[in-house]
Amino acid sequence: MTTKETARLVTKAEKLCAQRGARLTPARREVFEILADQSGAIGAYDLLDKLKSAVPNAKPPTIYRALDFLQEQGFVHKITSSNSYVLCSHFDHQHPVQMLICESCGAVQEIQSEGVYDALRKQAEDQGFRVESQTIEAHGICAECA
Ligand SMILES: [Zn+2]
Ligand SMILES: [Zn+2]
Numbered sequence: 085m086t087t088k089e090t091a092r093l094v095t096k097a098e099k100l101c102a103q104r105g106a107r108l109t110p111a112r113r114e115v116f117e118i119l120a121d122q123s124g125a126i127g128a129y130d131l132l133d134k135l136k137s138a139v140p141n142a143k144p145p146t147i148y149r150a151l152d153f154l155q156e157q158g159f160v161h162k163i164t165s166s167n168s169y170v171l172c173s174h175f176d177h178q179h180p181v182q183m184l185i186c187e188s189c190g191a192v193q194e195i196q197s198e199g200v201y202d203a204l205r206k207q208a209e210d211q212g213f214r215v216e217s218q219t220i221e222a223h224g225i226c227a228e229c230a
Contacts, residue, residue, distance in 0.1 A: 090120040093171070097159055100176060106157060114138045115150040116171075119160060124190040125168035163192065165221050170194075181219045186226035193226070 097116055101108040108116070118134045119126065128147050135142045151169060154160040159175045162168075163183060170183070170192045180201040184193040201218060208215050 087121065090117055093120045096176065097157075101157065104157070106153075109150075111135070111139055111142065111146055112150045112153050115147065116154060116159060119154075119169060119171040122171070125163050125166060125170040125185070125192045127166075127168045131169070161194075161219065163221060164219070165223070180217075183219070183221050184226070185221055185223050186229055187223050188225055188229035191226050191228070 094113065094117060098108055098113075100106075114135055115131060118131055128144070128151065131151075132142060132144060132147045135147060139146070151160060151162075154169075155162060157175070158178055159172055160169050161172055161181055161183065163170060163185065166185070172181075173194045174196075179196050180198075182195045182197055182200055184195060186192075200220065204218060204220075205215050
């Protein structure tokens, strides 16, 4: 099932890939669409199950290669603590990632706080550490579930 919003996101991703000379293959595109249809994060094996309805011979490496590509393009974030994936809500620019993850319904909300980013970077620099990328995962209860 593809909603209007999903179609809009796919078009946006296609445009960015064309600009970058990256190839959004049919499998990558399918995985992107599945993620765009999700309200929360989804694990690789659930993704594979859904992908099989469009690409019956899809195998785990198909998923992992597609996810690697989508992460490289900044379209998708990996949630390490739950080993799942979520579509970036503003994937046209690179940014520090702070995710609010609901323990009850699994919804993932992205926030972008430059303040949090700067504070962490400054403290890291005081330790002589140079931050190259930053992902913060906060677990709790969302407004819907509270
Ligand atoms: Zn993002
Ligand atoms: Zn919730």
